[in-house]
Amino acid sequence: MQARCAVALGSNIGDSHAILEAAIERLAHAPSIVLQAKSRWYTTKAVGPPQPNYLNGCAILQVELSPQLLLDTLLAIEQEFGRVRQQRWGPRSLDLDLLLYDDLRLDTPTLQIPHPRMRERAFVLVPLVEIAPNWVEPVSGRVIKELVKEVDCSDVHL
Ligand SMILES: Nc1ncnc2c1ncn2[C@@H]1O[C@H](COP(=O)(O)OP(=O)(O)OP(=O)(O)O)[C@@H](O)[C@H]1O
């Protein structure tokens, strides 16, 4: 079973650029994952509690993993990069969110697809539109290039 997936990457602790580049390499070499595309890195104002700016980007992966196994892989890579889970929406060395998995809709206690907050997040939609403008977000039924027009992108910069 093959699926095309979109993943969001973020970091605001440590050398975020080096961490995100290393995380992409790690993903690209993970079993059952092929890296198809990656966006540029954007500096973004933190959403949530006061904290340093983030560096954010997105990647498209071809995977031979179930959604749950892909999430487990993402969480394991976060741990490898020293992620310490503290407050919700608090600062982190590496955050990997599973945004889209083909046109799947899933709502379980541990995994929601599409990511439920992706439609309102400029720090997700701006990098994603670079690499997947015509992907239909299955809850809204709208393509990413339309969704990005509806968010305030003024705090997202190259
Ligand atoms: N699509 C998804 N991608 C990543 N994690 C998810 C997803 N759906 C549910 N989760 C669950 O969310 C849990 C907490 O994730 P995390 O700590 O990264 O949240 P957060 O980054 O603080 O907030 P947000 O989810 O708003 O980005 C994960 O352990 C995972 O079980």
Ligand SMILES: Nc1nc2c(c(=O)[nH]1)N=C(CO)CN2
């Ligand atoms: N700009 C920005 N803000 C955030 C981010 C993020 O990646 N970028 N991640 C969060 C928790 O997922 C909370 N706030």
